[in-house]
Amino acid sequence: MSTALTLYNSLTREKETFTPLVEGHVGMYVCGPTVYNPAHLGNCRTFVSFDVMYRYLMARGYKVRYVRNITDVGHLTDDGEDRMSRGARLEQLEPMEVAQKFSNQFHDMLRMLNALPPSIEPRATGHIIEQIDMVREIIANGYAYEVDGSVYFDVAAYNSANDDRYGELSGRKIDELLAESRELKSQGDKRSPSDFAIWMKARDGHILRWDSPWGEGFPGWHLECSAMSTKYLGTEFDIHGGGNDLKFPHHENEIAQNVGACHHGGARYWLHTNMLLMNGRKMSKSDGNTISPEELFSGDSPHVSEGYSPMVVRFFMLQSHYRSTMDLSDEALQAAKKGYTRLLEAWNLLQGLEAKGGAQNGTVGKELTEGLAAAYAEMDDDFNTPRALARVFELVTRINALQGGQLSLEEVSAETLAAFKEGLGRLLFDVLGLKDEAASGGAEQEALDKAMQIILDLRQQARADKNWALSDQLRDALNEAGITVKDGKEGASWSI
RNA sequence: GGUUGGGUGGCCGAGUGGCUAGGCAAAGGUCUGCAAAACCUUGUACGGCGGUUCGAAUCCGCUCCCAACCUCCA
Incomplete structure (x- = not known):
């Protein structure tokens, strides 16, 4: 781990050397799920990606505070036709029961995929006060206005006071947004179509509602992340992550809100994971192009020929880079399954190997040491798990050859082999988060x-x-x- | 239409100027009583057309195609 950690910052669109705000510490915020729907596989990909980053940062010796929120308010539409509200009503569930149900399911799924829980998992409904305070700040700073119980972020005012900053993350220009918005739905009480609500007045029948200085209502769609990241990580922190599809408007608005309230844009490094595709398209429930984790694990889906274990799925995901789209297919999963099996079998064989090289290393010993270091170095390059795995598979060949006698154990010193076992184990299990599902003991x-x-x-x-x-x-x-x-x-x- | 990112060998998937990605599949070989596994060898792939360069999958231009975002979405 002698090389520097570099990561691709969506904000600058460049790979940058990672330097934490406070040496030795990392603050990382990742946009979690909205818990009004069952989680699907696409979510898994994103959270597995950030899990690996979290693990690698820790392996690198950082003390990491990993905050991943749960959004359980704010995404409800207020037109009375909301599907989840209706579902809750039909099943006679409290909205919080719905949120709990899908939170539980989300956690179960991530546990199966061996993703570590975050340090803090704040809920939007648990931070209404913080959100109201933030709205107040934004109004006080002149970047928001109230109309009839709702509060809107004033993008034009924000832009003129902040060097046309709006759009810095997504590359969008206000003018284009305005031009486009003309064709979209009515702008209601907003002064400008690009403005967005940070506090919404609750109409009659809307269940989730709180008192506020502007009457009963609920927080806007993007506010919870601004409020909670600020609360737990400060007005400036290291890393903010999320799915690519959140870049606009969610993250763009988050930055605007943070600057609007605290004069800081929040995160210094923005990381975005790319989408998991199926049949070349984003998974979407509306057109049936989707598969749930449960279906994938059980094989109960027309899209797969058999069930794939969570670790095979995780391994499959690690074989592509987090910033690339990844296309799910049965054939690719088959390949992943075989590859993962080969990897684990080599790992198990390694445990039984004993060095015969005394204190002297031959070529093989050096290859083991250097190969492992190379694998770690790949992780330093923007968490390049596919390349790290490529290096690992070169080591798999060495291990098998040592076992099969094509390479001699006399070329490996006991010290080297012991260090290799430990280092490889750390990489596979602690960093990449794989585990041997069969060796349950x-x-x-x-x-x-x-x-x-x-x-x-x-x-x-x-x-x-x-x-x-x-x-x-x-x-x-x-x-x-x-x-x-x-x-x-x-x-x-x-x-x- | 705008924004962002892509099009890599049978499949998946890395790779930003010259140096093997890797996995799966396939072919040949070694080993084995046979088989499996393992090991060794084998692929002149970079959407198309131009250009820059001694040299391009990698840079530039044009073009075709795809995805995501622009409305809730990881």
Whole structure:
């Protein structure tokens, strides 16, 4: 880890060396889900990506405060036709029950994908006071106005006072937005179509409502992130992340609100993950082009031929860079499954290897050390997991060759091998967040291991006796049971 | 229409000027009682047309196609 960490900043559209505001500490805010719908796979991709960043930053020795919000208010439309409100009414659920239900589901899903929980997971409804305060500040600074119980952000006023800053993240120009907006829906009470609500008056029948200086209402669509990132990370912090689709208007407005209230744009590095596609298109419930994590794990979907375990899915995601779109397909998942299996088997073989090189390293020992360092270095380059995995697979070949005898263990020193085992394990499991789903341990696993060893010993005896009929029978029967036997120089191994 | 980002070998997917990406699949070989696994070897891929350059997938121009955003969305 001697190289510098660089990351691509959406704000500047360049890769930059990462320098935290406070040495040794990182403040990272990631836009979490809105919990009025079941989470889908696209969400997973984004949060797995940020999970890897979180893990890598920690592995690099930073103390990270990772804030990921839950938005449980503000995205409701106020026209009385809102689907979730209706759903809540039909199921006789409180809105908070709906939010809880989908929050739980979201957490379950991320746990399965082995994503670490954030340091703080604030809810929008738990920060109404902070949001109201922020609205007040923005009004006081002259960047918002109230009309009939609603408060709107005044983009024109903001722009003239801040060097035409609006649009700095998304590359949009006010004029273009205005021109476009003419064709869109009515602007209501807004002075300008590009203005946006930061506080909405609650009409009759709207369930989620709070008292405010402007009457009963609820916070605007983008305010919660500004308020909560400021509260927990300060007016200036290191990293703000989210999906690409949030860049505009969500993040653009967030910056405007932050500057409007605190004279600071919040994050210094903006990171955006790209979309997970299926059939070349963004997943979308409306046209059926979607697959839920549950369906993917179980295989209960026309889009996949079988279920894929969460770790295969995670591995699959890590094989592309977070800033690239990724196209989900059954064929690609099959490839990921095989690749991941090969990786894990090599890892397991590695545990049984013992160095015979004494204190001296040969070529192989050097390759192991350098290959691992190269893999870590790839992570320094904007969290390039696909390249890191490419380096890892080169190491997989070495491990297999050491096991198979094509490479000699005499070329590896005990010290090197021990360090290699530890370093690779850290990369695979701590940083990339993979895990061996089969090695769940426990008494049953142990019993199975022993039973298998007995069978393999019997078969080995049969082979020694050249009783091919018996040995093949054992192998075939195990195959039928879903267990593959692999004969190696050092004896047979098996996998399910 | 505007903004942003793409089009890479059978599939997925890295890669910003010359140096092997990697995974899966495929072919040949080694090993093996056989098989599987493993290991070794094999792919002159960069949407199209021009241009810059000693040299371009990589830079520039034009063009075709795709996606996301511009309305809630990871």
